[in-house]
Amino acid sequence: MDPTYLQLLGTGAGDANFDSADPENVPQKDRRRYTCNFLAPNTLIDFNNHTAAALVEYGIDPGLIETLLISHGHFDHFQPLEIIRFAATLPHPLKIYGNSMVIDALELCRDHVFDETSGRFVTHQDPCNIETTKLELNVRQTVGGMHVTPLLGNHFMNKPYCIMEQQVFNYLVETTSKSIFYGLDSSYLMPQTFAALADTHLDLAILDATFGPREIDPVTSGHLNWTMLDETLIELRGAGCVDEDTIIVAAHLSSGSIGAYDEVAEEQAKKGITLAYDGLVLPL
DSSP states (O other), rough: OOOOEEEEEOOOOOOOOOTTTTTTTTTTTGGOOOOOOEEEEEEEEEOTTTTHHHHTTTTOOOOGGGGGEEOHHHHBBBBBBHHHHTTTTTOOOOOEEOOOOHHHHHHHHHEEEEEEETTEEOOOOOOOOEEEEEOOOOEEEEEEEEEEEEEEOOSSEETTTTSSSSSSSEEEOOOOEEEEEESSSSSSHHHHHHHHHOOOSSEEEEEEEETTOOOOTTTSSSOHHHHHHHHHHHHHTTTTTTTTTSEEEESSTTTTTTTOHHHHHHHHTTTTTEOOOTTOOOEE
């Protein structure tokens, strides 16, 4: 079944303000959870301690969730204990896909628990309602009726020394009629990722804009600001990946760097960019 829409459940970065913001004084679109997305009818992309409650708030039956794609192992995108607790509430196994670190972490939590008294991991026998699959970089795989290709994100790298401190997946998701690029937690596109996208017209591109107007050094940062996002879009347009029909969404927004939604959204809309907010529905 083709997805009918994608809903942004959480659009914040590691400094997401959802738990600390005052609902009475902070506009709803300026309150952001950690990043998570719902691809209807049954798939989540990333999962953290805000996700389960967001599903309920936006009227999505948690029991429908069958598939979970994880981009990488940072806490605002991936919390294995929260995933295992959520899976235990489902009437079917939760099928989880990610890189080797993500899957190894989940399988550790499946089989062991950390005992704070002894300071050791110990074996436990509690049932665990998950099924795990390790994805390989650049290898297209069928996931929940869609084709998913993990592409390398430019994130958490010691770039001058070419040390990948953690592998991060951006995802190309292809249905029978639509192509979606999930490009959060990435600085400039890696050459191999750009090459993989070059022959694909994107119907929806969700791109990193973590630092907004703040100046950052691309040598040390694994994210984008507005200037770097604009440059990335020029490259994608030049390759034919993005055109006037592509829905372009700027997400993974730092609460400390992004201004008031109403002001920023209007400015970005002039460039054809939709500013993300929690709950935003993107038809497919």
